[in-house]
Amino acid sequence: MxxxxxxxxxxxxxxxxxxxxxxxxxxxxxxxxxxxxxxxxxxxxxxxxxxxxxxxxxxxxxxxxxxxxxxxxxxxxxxxxxxxxxxxxxxxxxxxxxxxxxxxxxxxxxxxxxxxxxxxxxxxxxxxxxxxxxxxxxxxxxxxxxxxxxxxxxxxxxxxxxxxxxxxxxxxxxxxxxxxxxxxxxxxxxxxxxxxxxxxxxxxxxxxxxxxxxxxxxxxxxxxxxxxxxxxxIGSPAMNFMDAHISRDGQWALMQGDIRLALANGGVPRFGGQQVIIGIRPEHFKIIVKGPQSMLLTVDHTEILGADTTVYGRFADTPGLITIRLPDIHHFKSETILPLSVAQAKIHIFDRETGARI
Amino acid sequence: MLKRTHFNPSPLPYLLVTPQILITIIFFIWPASQAIFQSLLVEDAFGLKSEFVWLDNFIELFTDEIYFNSFGRTLLFSSLVAFLSLGTALLLAATADRIVRGATTYRTLLIWPYAVAPVVAGALWMFIFDPTLGIVAYMLEALGYDWNHRLNGNQAMALIIFAASWKQISYNFLFFLAGMQAIPKSLTEAAAIDGAGPAWRFWTIVFPLLSPTTFFLLVMNIVYAFFETFGIVHAVTKGGPAGATEILVYKVYNDGFIGLDLGGSAAQSVVLMAIVITLTVIQFRYIERKVEY
The missing domain is CATH 3.40.50.300 (P-loop containing nucleotide triphosphate hydrolases)
Structure with missing residues (x-):
């Protein structure tokens, strides 16, 4: 030893x-x-x-x-x-x-x-x-x-x-x-x-x-x-990455399709106004009642695995498919619109140039 | 065993193997049966008539001391040729397997001797060792060793052994190298971690795993030494001095075409044929059972 x-x-x-x-x-x-x-x-x-x-x-x-x-x-x-x-x-x-x-x-x-x-x-x-x-x-x-x-x-x-x-x-x-x-x-x-x-x-x-x-x-x-x-x-299915920019006061991440995500712990004021990449793990999305804060996912297709269901879909006009993972069995038809939310603490922000965590 | 696929009966397969069968009949079955037939005949001195004598030729052969001497000489010759050429080839292959840079050049150079015709190879060695002209003979003399393979039977034997081995090294080298490269590298690495040095790794891992190749080559080399060395003997010593290098295949030629004892010569070639068939059977039987990975 x-x-x-x-x-x-x-x-x-x-x-x-x-x-x-x-x-x-x-x-x-x-x-x-x-x-x-x-x-x-x-x-x-x-x-x-x-x-x-x-x-x-x-x-x-x-x-x-x-x-x-x-x-x-x-x-x-x-x-x-x-x-x-x-x-x-x-x-x-x-x-x-x-x-x-x-x-x-x-x-x-x-x-x-x-x-x-x-x-x-x-x-x-x-x-x-x-x-x-x-x-x-x-x-x-x-x-x-x-x-x-x-x-x-x-x-x-x-x-x-x-x-x-x-x-x-x-x-x-x-x-x-x-x-x-x-x-x-x-x-x-x-x-x-x-x-x-x-x-x-x-x-x-x-x-x-x-x-x-x-x-x-x-x-x-x-x-x-x-x-x-x-x-x-690390993590499977892999984390979703989306382009976004940080609001001037650093409290919000703004994405295409008018999606606004509030940031945890007082936001990132130092990076206000910068272009970043937002990362969210598939398992951290939750389905909620539709409200002003919800992200609307248009379902493309689903894979039902029994213990959980993997849903692939799009936010408004973001490029590429977003993966979300929901516990239990769900039957969603294609083109169904799902209102989703993510806990603030589960949002990861990365520098668009270097890929480093912010 | 592979599963057989069943096709509808058709003449096509037979048609496809016909050329191979024809070649076998014309170039093997026919001359071989001719030899067997010939071995049962005795020709008169002028070649005018021949007499059927059953197995008299064989009986004479097996009671002939000269034939037995030639047999013993051939065994010595072929085992030394096999041993020398296999040993050298194994050493060269082990070295070639280790190097990375210049490997292709090294390999190509080593393969060249195989392209040399036996008679040319024989002539080459004859000149190098020629008692009056040869450079090696000259150097040996400078060292106080008297080289004259035209007079000394042992030296003549040594010379054809060298020449025959030299020519066969390339062939053996190719097979050994291919065999070594088929052994997964991780095996020798595992042995290295287990604590074995390069030489020990070779003897306990590489060499045992090469055994099918080695056995195949051993048979091939014996066959080579028995049958394909005629050109070398003919060019270097012509069986001399005083029959010291008269190996079986050369004796077939000497007795048949020089001594004109066609029946006796045919009987000798039938014996040789029996030997090569036996070797081939052993080869197939053994190889099929003994493939390691």
């Missing part, structure tokens, strides 16, 4: 910089999730921590020791790969024992550790099988087992659940979380799935185009997204 510290970590391939200086401290025993869209560089960060990619600039410390120049095997880490990377010609037992044998553990010790891990992961009956005789979920567990037996300082996960079907993914997610609560090993988990990120992580690092957009707890990111990118990335 150990603390992992990244200090201004940079990665460049020849002249192209792909990671632009990421800094963070991952506490001992913390489960941190690196999340971002495909190609944002999140796997590269993980591979630099693992030692599979050279670090172009900055410093990575594991347990106080600078590991920049260390080989993967000397960093005392274990990694679960997206395709599990089990050795196909070895039995489950040998897959798990491979690292222990290399580290010169005694036969009894190896057997004891593997048995223990197998018990923890419910793999007892499968130790003599080859990976190809296992199901996806079992392979996933063997990959976990291979990490656990070594008792490393840090666990690294590179999208470990993305090859599983939806149901198994939910189940394994829960098991991973429980496992972490039992073992309390510092874990770094990479995913593009924001649901995985929200449910697994103590803290999230949202990466976009090789830079950390925001680092914080899942709720922090949900309630106070630091940038428009984070706001759009």
């Amino acid at each position: 150990a603390e992992v510290i990244l200090e201004d970590v940079v990665k460049a391939y020849s002249k192209t910089e792909v990671i632009h200086g990421i800094s963070t401290t991952i506490a001992d025993g913390e489960f941190i999730v690196i999340v971002g869209p495909s190609g944002c560089g999140k796997s590269t960060v993980l591979r630099m921590i693992a030692g599979l990619e050279k670090i172009t600039g900055g410093i990575i410390r594991i347990d106080g020791q600078v590991v920049n120049k260390l080989e993967p095997k000397d960093r005392d880490i274990a990694m679960v790969f997206q395709n599990y990377a089990l050795y196909p010609h070895m039995t489950v037992f040998n897959n798990m024992a491979y690292g222990l044998k290399l580290r010169k553990f005694g036969k009894d010790e190896i057997k004891q550790r593997v048995d223990q891990a197998a018990q923890l992961l419910q793999l007892e009956g499968l130790l003599d099988r080859k990976p190809r005789q296992l199901s996806g979920g079992q392979r996933q567990r063997v990959a976990m087992g291979r990490c656990i037996v070594r008792e490393p300082k840090v666990f690294l996960f590179d999208e470990p659940l993305s090859n599983l079907d939806a149901k198994l993914r939910v189940q394994m997610r829960l098991e991973l979380r429980k496992l972490h609560e039992r073992l309390k090993v510092t874990s770094i988990y990479v995913t593009h799935d924001q649901v995985e990120a929200m449910t697994l992580g103590d803290r999230l690092i949202v990466i976009n185009e090789g830079a950390a957009e925001q680092i914080g707890s899942p709720l922090e990111l949900y309630e106070k997204p630091g940038t428009k990118f984070v706001a759009g990335f």
